[in-house]
Amino acid sequence: MQNDLICAGFGGQGVLLIGKILAYAGMHEGKEVVWFPSYGPEMRGGTANCSVVISDRAVGSPIIAQPRGLIAMNLPSLDLFEPKVKPGGLIIVNTSLINRSVQRTDVIALELPCNEMAMAAGTHRAANMVALGAYVGMTEAVQLAEAEQLVRDTFAQKPKLVDVNLKALHVGHEFALAHRGGHKASAQEVRA
Numbered sequence: 001m002q003n004d005l006i007c008a009g010f011g012g013q014g015v016l017l018i019g020k021i022l023a024y025a026g027m028h029e030g031k032e033v034v035w036f037p038s039y040g041p042e043m044r045g046g047t048a049n050c051s052v053v054i055s056d057r058a059v060g061s062p063i064i065a066q067p068r069g070l071i072a073m074n075l076p077s078l079d080l081f082e083p084k085v086k087p088g089g090l091i092i093v094n095t096s097l098i099n100r101s102v103q104r105t106d107v108i109a110l111e112l113p114c115n116e117m118a119m120a121a122g123t124h125r126a127a128n129m130v131a132l133g134a135y136v137g138m139t140e141a142v143q144l145a146e147a148e149q150l151v152r153d154t155f156a157q158k159p160k161l162v163d164v165n166l167k168a169l170h171v172g173h174e175f176a177l178a179h180r181g182g183h184k185a186s187a188q189e190v191r192a
Contacts, residue, residue, distance in 0.1 A: 021150045
């Protein structure tokens with residue numbers, strides 16, 4: 001089984017970190033992984049995206065022409081990558097910064113206000129962790145426990161950030177589980 005994903009947004013939103021955590025989690029679980037970052041010269045504020053492949057067999061290429069998943073953290077990312085997602089794929093949309101719904105009807109769309117949910121968890125800077133938790137909850141590409149450990153490792157030098165990022169990860173994960181459970185969850189249903 002293979003999970004592949006493009007995670008995209010503005011530089012500084014932590015989209016590359018989402019990809020890196022997924023890749024390391026997959027690697028720790030003994031899977032074949034590829035993490036391929038791409039960003040403009042501006043870094044913070046410019047566009048950034050990464051491709052992630054997590055597979056139980058060798059990965060042929062880091063380039064994903066038609067990903068099975070997309071995390072779009074801003075409107076330009078949704079506009080650019082929505083048409084490329086495979087039919088039946090998953091698109092996670094950060095409605096805090098995206099003012100339109102997914103236009104395709106042949107994909108699964110999970111729309112959630114990542115910024116507001118992160119703020120309710122303790123900091124607006126953890127919106128990427130909300131999106132990561134939602135992706136893990138929807139796909140089970142990696143185990144939640146592995147993602148939690150990588151969040152702890154990532155923020156180990158800044159202990160104050162560990163708990164808030166874990167809380168944001170859990171909020172996104174719970175939102176996704178509620179959505180997978182057969183009803184469309186709203187942000188109000190998932191309490192931080």
